[in-house]
Amino acid sequence: MTLHARAVVLLLTVGVATAQTTTTSASKDNSVYAELAKAPTKAAARRNPLDTDPDAVAAGGKLFALHCAECHGDMALGGKKGPSLRAAEVQQSTPGALFWLLSNGVVRRGMPVWSKLPEPQRWQLVSFIKSLTPAAQPNANAEKAPHP
Amino acid sequence: MLFIRFQIQSPFARLFSFGLLALALLSLSLPAQAQESPYIVTYDHYLEEPGNLEVEHFSTFGTQRGGNDFHAFWAEFEYGATAWWTTELYLDGQTTFSDSTIFTGFRLENRFRLLQREHFINPVVYIEYEQTGGADKILKEVEGHDVESDYAGPNGLSRREHDHELEFKLLLSKTFKGWNIAQNTIATKNLTGGNPWEFGYAIGASRPLALKASAQRCSFCPENFIAGVEMYGGLGDRYSFGLHDTSHYLAPVMAWNLPSDWTLRLSPGFGLNDNSHHFLLRWGVSREFSGFGAAISRLFGARL
Numbered sequence: 001m002t003l004h005a006r007a008v009v010l011l012l013t014v015g016v017a018t019a020q021t022t023t024t025s026a027s028k029d030n031s032v033y034a035e036l037a038k039a040p041t042k043a044a045a046r047r048n049p050l051d052t053d054p055d056a057v058a059a060g061g062k063l064f065a066l067h068c069a070e071c072h073g074d075m076a077l078g079g080k081k082g083p084s085l086r087a088a089e090v091q092q093s094t095p096g097a098l099f100w101l102l103s104n105g106v107v108r109r110g111m112p113v114w115s116k117l118p119e120p121q122r123w124q125l126v127s128f129i130k131s132l133t134p135a136a137q138p139n140a141n142a143e144k145a146p147h148p
Numbered sequence: 149m150l151f152i153r154f155q156i157q158s159p160f161a162r163l164f165s166f167g168l169l170a171l172a173l174l175s176l177s178l179p180a181q182a183q184e185s186p187y188i189v190t191y192d193h194y195l196e197e198p199g200n201l202e203v204e205h206f207s208t209f210g211t212q213r214g215g216n217d218f219h220a221f222w223a224e225f226e227y228g229a230t231a232w233w234t235t236e237l238y239l240d241g242q243t244t245f246s247d248s249t250i251f252t253g254f255r256l257e258n259r260f261r262l263l264q265r266e267h268f269i270n271p272v273v274y275i276e277y278e279q280t281g282g283a284d285k286i287l288k289e290v291e292g293h294d295v296e297s298d299y300a301g302p303n304g305l306s307r308r309e310h311d312h313e314l315e316f317k318l319l320l321s322k323t324f325k326g327w328n329i330a331q332n333t334i335a336t337k338n339l340t341g342g343n344p345w346e347f348g349y350a351i352g353a354s355r356p357l358a359l360k361a362s363a364q365r366c367s368f369c370p371e372n373f374i375a376g377v378e379m380y381g382g383l384g385d386r387y388s389f390g391l392h393d394t395s396h397y398l399a400p401v402m403a404w405n406l407p408s409d410w411t412l413r414l415s416p417g418f419g420l421n422d423n424s425h426h427f428l429l430r431w432g433v434s435r436e437f438s439g440f441g442a443a444i445s446r447l448f449g450a451r452l
Contacts, residue, residue: 058363066407067183070197070438080442081199104265107231115266116183116194118326118359121371 033089046096060128186403190352196228201440215300253280274317282309292346
């Protein structure tokens with residue numbers, strides 16, 4: 001490996017570490033919930049077509065464990081990278097607003113776009129999130145996320 | 149403290165050191181499930197989740213007229229630096245049957261998402277630097293006047309050619325009613341010699357076999373399988389743009405996203421004209437690890 005190539009690899013490594021630190025610290029900001037209010041009126045008014053599907057919550061729970069728990073915590077109480085989904089801001093949002101946020105992500109804050117999941121799966125996730133018991137202290141766990 | 153001694157001269161020893169370092173860091177990460185696309189050549193607009201590392205191995209078996217058939221392979225280390233930036237390292241190699249097995253080069257790739265939210269079409273810019281040899285046969289993309297006979301030479305001869313290339317792609321992609329449609333436009337500049345800009349394309353369409361997830365954790369649920377098709381080929385160069393003296397391929401693709409965090413991909417590809425390899429069989433295996441970025445940060449003393 002040439003000296004130039006080594007320098008590129010070292011720069012990439014440092015860049016990766018810096019980007020990771022930036023992403024993580026940004027997610028501890030309470031204003032992450034403000035993005036939900038940006039859902040267009042039409043999108044926020046959409047109803048969950050799987051409201052009456054008896055399997056939607058269970059399937060959403062499975063999808064949550066696979067794709068979301070890594071950042072939002074196994075119990076959706078918030079983690080090192082993502083806020084609590086039991087917070088009042090989330091639980092009081094309309095299903096349409098949650099679906100809109102899932103589909104569009106909050107890219108600048110580290111929340112990926114999840115439109116790669118088909119629409120029915122995103123609605124199953126919304127069903128699961130809305131089925132969660134609201135936390136007594138919204139976002140308490142996200143704020144108290146332990147340092148390893 | 150882990151030190152890497154760059155004085156090691158053998159390429160295999162260097163690869164071994166890199167592998168040890170990667171394994172050490174992966175041991176600090178957790179497996180993570182992702183919904184991986186089935187494409188092998190085409191890119192859609194979805195980037196790696198931030199902080200996650202996806203380790204992938206791909207193989208291509210190719211038939212070769214006027215030479216020996218080959219098995220080309222590459223390893224990919226794909227890291228989500230942020231939700232809008234994915235960076236990736238490729239290590240390429242190949243075995244030409246009745247000839248030899250050689251390491252053929254590396255590529256550094258970056259993809260940047262241009263728009264914050266989903267739109268009717270979602271653009272991503274792709275920038276890659278590659279330092280490969282003339283013996284590189286992974287056919288990760290086809291561009292310019294790449295044709296089958298370019299790959300017929302013996303390794304001892306073709307490995308003497310060294311390429312330093314910059315490659316740019318505009319990735320356009322859209323997912324609608326479960327279908328993903330992706331189109332890539334490729335422009336490549338070989339920095340060695342006076343080669344002109346070369347162009348190529350890749351297009352793909354894919355869909356999961358089921359759109360709703362089942363309530364149970366399962367390996368064989370239809371939503372775990374994504375099937376599709378991709379087509380790719382060259383478009384000539386700056387001085388002779390078009391389809392003459394170019395090669396093109398059509399390839400069905402299939403991905404199987406296992407709940408055990410592994411993804412398997414399979415794609416038989418067929419040459420569409422006389423300049424193309426008759427048959428390319430590609431397969432890949434990958435696994436995604438979460439928390440890799442945090443492990444790197446801790447290595448540099450950051451408290452997360």
